Amino acid sequence: MDRLEAFKSIAAQAGRGELTFPTNVDATLKLQRALSDPDLHADEAARLVQAEPLLAARTVAIANSAAYKRSGSDVTNVRAAVQRVGFRTLNALAAAVIVRQLDSKITQPDLRAKADQLWKHSAHVAALSQVIARRVTHVDPETALFAGIVHEVGGFYLLSRAAEFPGLLDGDPEEWIEFGEMEIGRGVLKKLGVPPAVMDAIEAMWNGMRALPPETLGDTLMLANDLAPLPSPLHVRAGATTLQSAATIDFVTGDGTLAAILEESAEEVSSLSAALF
Numbered sequence: 001m002d003r004l005e006a007f008k009s010i011a012a013q014a015g016r017g018e019l020t021f022p023t024n025v026d027a028t029l030k031l032q033r034a035l036s037d038p039d040l041h042a043d044e045a046a047r048l049v050q051a052e053p054l055l056a057a058r059t060v061a062i063a064n065s066a067a068y069k070r071s072g073s074d075v076t077n078v079r080a081a082v083q084r085v086g087f088r089t090l091n092a093l094a095a096a097v098i099v100r101q102l103d104s105k106i107t108q109p110d111l112r113a114k115a116d117q118l119w120k121h122s123a124h125v126a127a128l129s130q131v132i133a134r135r136v137t138h139v140d141p142e143t144a145l146f147a148g149i150v151h152e153v154g155g156f157y158l159l160s161r162a163a164e165f166p167g168l169l170d171g172d173p174e175e176w177i178e179f180g181e182m183e184i185g186r187g188v189l190k191k192l193g194v195p196p197a198v199m200d201a202i203e204a205m206w207n208g209m210r211a212l213p214p215e216t217l218g219d220t221l222m223l224a225n226d227l228a229p230l231p232s233p234l235h236v237r238a239g240a241t242t243l244q245s246a247a248t249i250d251f252v253t254g255d256g257t258l259a260a261i262l263e264e265s266a267e268e269v270s271s272l273s274a275a276l277f
Contacts, residue, residue: 006165007180010158014187020161021191025101028052029192032094035087045087046079055097059085061275062093067130067268092126092146096276098192099149102156108163114233115159120277121230122152127272128224131265136213136253137220147198147221149276151205154185155234169234176235182206213251213258223249227262 013019034040034048050056056078063081064074068089075081082090099122103115126148133144158180162168169176185206189199197217204210204218205225214223227249250259262269 003167003171004175006168007175010161011180011183011187014157014184017187017191019157019188019191022101022104024104025098028094028098028101032091032098035090035094040087042082043079045090046082049082049090050078052097054100055093058093058096058275059090062089062272065268065271065275067127067272088142089145092142092149095146095192096149099153099156102153102160106159111159111162114169115156117230117233118152118155118159121228121232122149123273123276124228124230125151125221125224126276127269128227129220130272131261131269132214132220132224135261135265136258137215139217139220143198144217144220147201147217148224150189150192150194150198151202151221151225152232153188153192154181155232157184157188158234174235213253
């Protein structure tokens with residue numbers, strides 16, 4: 001099977017919902033659905049989170065990041081961390097665990113390196129999305145954080161299957177965009193139960209539709225993607241701003257200029273992306 005046939009085969013399976021996930025993903029999906037219950041008590045949420053060590057550790061780390069700490073001392077237990085970050089952030093963190101679980105079985109060194117770079121990229125995009133949402137576009141920052149975490153989930157799924165198809169990642173990256181990214185991404189996002197608003201924002205990023213100054217969740221995600229200091233190892237989106245050009249993006253908002261906001265928020269972005277990784 002050649003590369004394009006492999007892309008089309010994986011995309012067709014994704015479109016039919018026939019996705020090959022590690023077994024621990026299903027357990028985390030159930031946990032994520034439980035955390036979405038509006039009647040869930042904080043103590044029960046803490047108990048559920050504590051049962052998943054990776055999620056527990058990440059929740060405490062996020063709670064102590066500059067983005068959430070704001071004032072006061074560090075929290076040292078899951079219950080206090082859950083109270084500080086809130087249930088909506090917990091859902092985003094559960095999504096982060098799911099994304100990382102998708103690449104948990106990758107052992108080939110070259111694929112492992114790509115998966116690690118893709119997650120570092122995603123963590124930066126998520127942190128930047130939250131800050132841009134809160135300070136610039138005034139869309140919901142927790143939804144923006146979630147969108148940043150899952151926006152490359154199709155790429156993680158591709159990497160998790162790449163060992164089955166030798167040469168899958170060779171060749172022109174544009175072929176991944178044309179035959180893989182959207183179709184595979186849509187299938188995985190649907191399987192993960194990603195909300196329509198987030199799906200629409202990711203679709204806008206795929207299609208390259210952005211306004212400056214940014215206004216929507218899609219604009220927020222695309223700007224964060226362009227500003228991320230580490231690009232995706234799979235491709236550079238058509239029309240994306242280069243890292244050199246991204247450094248020159250600036251405009252006036254109600255809170256000042258983008259450059260000033262990013263400078264003021266640098267510690268938040270750095271600590272949040274580090275906690276996610």
